Amino acid sequence: MDSLHAILASYDDQAALDRAYTIPASWYVDERIARLERENVFGRTWQAVARAEQTANPEEFVTAELAGEPLVIVRGSDQQLRAFYNVCRHHAAAVVTEQHGTANLFRCPYHGWSYGLDGSLKGAPEFEGVCGFDRSQNGLVPVRVEQWEQFVFVNLDRNAVPLADFLGALAQRVAPLNTGALHFFERRTYSLKCNWKVFVDNYLDGGYHVPHLHKALNSILEYKQYTIETEDRYCLQSSPMAAATEDAATAASRTGDRARYFWQYPNFMINRYHGYMDTNLVLPDGVDRCKVIFDFYFDDVSEAAAERNRQSVAVGERVNDEDVGICEAVQRGLHSRAYGAGRLSVRREAGEHLFHRLLARDLKK
Numbered sequence: 001m002d003s004l005h006a007i008l009a010s011y012d013d014q015a016a017l018d019r020a021y022t023i024p025a026s027w028y029v030d031e032r033i034a035r036l037e038r039e040n041v042f043g044r045t046w047q048a049v050a051r052a053e054q055t056a057n058p059e060e061f062v063t064a065e066l067a068g069e070p071l072v073i074v075r076g077s078d079q080q081l082r083a084f085y086n087v088c089r090h091h092a093a094a095v096v097t098e099q100h101g102t103a104n105l106f107r108c109p110y111h112g113w114s115y116g117l118d119g120s121l122k123g124a125p126e127f128e129g130v131c132g133f134d135r136s137q138n139g140l141v142p143v144r145v146e147q148w149e150q151f152v153f154v155n156l157d158r159n160a161v162p163l164a165d166f167l168g169a170l171a172q173r174v175a176p177l178n179t180g181a182l183h184f185f186e187r188r189t190y191s192l193k194c195n196w197k198v199f200v201d202n203y204l205d206g207g208y209h210v211p212h213l214h215k216a217l218n219s220i221l222e223y224k225q226y227t228i229e230t231e232d233r234y235c236l237q238s239s240p241m242a243a244a245t246e247d248a249a250t251a252a253s254r255t256g257d258r259a260r261y262f263w264q265y266p267n268f269m270i271n272r273y274h275g276y277m278d279t280n281l282v283l284p285d286g287v288d289r290c291k292v293i294f295d296f297y298f299d300d301v302s303e304a305a306a307e308r309n310r311q312s313v314a315v316g317e318r319v320n321d322e323d324v325g326i327c328e329a330v331q332r333g334l335h336s337r338a339y340g341a342g343r344l345s346v347r348r349e350a351g352e353h354l355f356h357r358l359l360a361r362d363l364k365k
């Protein structure tokens with residue numbers, strides 16, 4: 001078996017797009033790479049863990065898991081948004097056991113220790129006479145948290161750059177799209193038998209697979225005019241919408257002048273059409289599986305629009321079903337002795353190239 005060092009060294013992140021290869025197959029199948037990603041990528045980048053509306057009100061909380069770490073995000077009575085490791089300082093039980101709710105105090109279900117929404121330890125029953133125990137040093141351990149647009153991000157790295165610096169120019173690109181006017185409608189979660197990067201690669205191929213794999217979607221896009229822009233840690237893929245369409249349901253639910261598909265390194269996507277947005281969060285689940293969380297938003301989420309919105313979600317689900325089949329086939333191929341790494345289309349695959357270079361930079365740190 002090659003050393004981890006040799007596997008990392010086998011990708012040249014300095015090669016220009018027209019000379020570049022994809023990251024090697026081993027990066028998609030080797031447990032050691034998955035562990036390194038947990039540490040250097042998911043443990044150090046800003047990660048979307050909640051929707052802003054879930055903690056919009058004082059005393060509202062939501063729990064999440066990131067890189068194996070249980071977390072709780074809560075808005076205090078003082079309006080301040082905070083995040084903590086959801087791990088009791090007594091004997092490590094999860095303090096908050098509901099996914100979402102309101103509380104003015106967190107009480108651990110194990111021995112009843114209680115914490116304020118600012119994380120401070122408020123009560124520790126029957127703890128008199130414990131030598132050298134300082135309550136002020138036994139609050140919930142804080143995690144960096146920031147909100148951007150409709151999304152709450154956390155970062156497990158205390159020394160990380162602020163979220164705005166991490167997002168870079170993405171923030172200016174997304175701002176005019178006024179995502180604040182859209183309302184959350186529904187979440188769908190999919191389990192895929194592929195490494196998380198296979199799903200991201202598929203997303204970032206600049207529409208290359210769309211005419212072959214997504215016939216209905218292809219009929220609403222001007223494939224030849226599809227553009228791919230890469231900057232900082234994001235890629236924007238965009239296409240004018242076509243007049244003629246083959247599929248009525250797709251045409252009815254995907255409208256506007258342009259389709260815009262944003263990806264932010266490493267694993268977050270925002271897909272925007274007129275009156276519509278979905279976000280995709282791609283999470284590793286071991287080296288050979290991933291979970292993709294789709295959140296669907298619409299301009300109108302009233303009862304009157306419910307049927308239209310359900311049809312729109314069904315269109316998204318059909319496209320995703322087509323992607324799932326191919327992603328799982330790719331994962332099987334990546335295990336084959338017949339494959340090492342592939343080349344990239346200069347016209348289409350600049351987004352994948354950016355992804356691979358950013359990833360290599362973080363893994364080689």
Ligand code: FES
Pocket residue numbers: 088089090091092093108109110111112113
């Ligand atoms: S583990 Fe939380 S009170 Fe004991």
Ligand SMILES: [Fe+2]
Pocket residue numbers: 202209213214319323
């Ligand atoms: Fe696709």
